[in-house]
Amino acid sequence: MKKYLAKKVPAFTLLEMAVVLFIISLLVLIILPNVAAQRKNASKINRNALQTELNTQAQLYMNDHNVNSVTVADLEQAKYLTASQVEAIKREHLEISHE
Secondary structure (H helix, E strand, O other): OOOOOOOOOOOOOHHHHHHHHHHHHHHHHHHHHHHHHHHHHHHHHHHHHHHHHHHHHHHHHHHHHOOOOOOHHHHHHOOOOOHHHHHHHHHHOOOOOOO
16 A cells, blocks of 8 residues: 655744734834824824914905904805814814914
C-alpha cells in the first residue's frame, strides 16, 4: 500500500499573526487622536463660517430694510436664512454681532 503523505498547507504562524495585530493596533492608536482633532477643527471652522454668514445676512437685511436691528426670526421670515441654517444657529447658540 502506498502511504499518502499529508501535504503541508502554507499558513501564518501564531507569531506572524501577533505581529500583524500589533502593527494594526499601533496604527489605530496613531490615527484615532488625529481624527478627533480634525473633527474638532472642522467643527470650529463650521461655527466660524456660520457666524460670518449670520452677520453678513443681518447686515444685508438691515441695509435693505433701513433698520438698526434684526433677529434671526426676521432673517428666516424674509428668506435671508434657510431653516437648516436657523437650526444650526440655534444649536450653536450664535448671536448677531454688530461690528
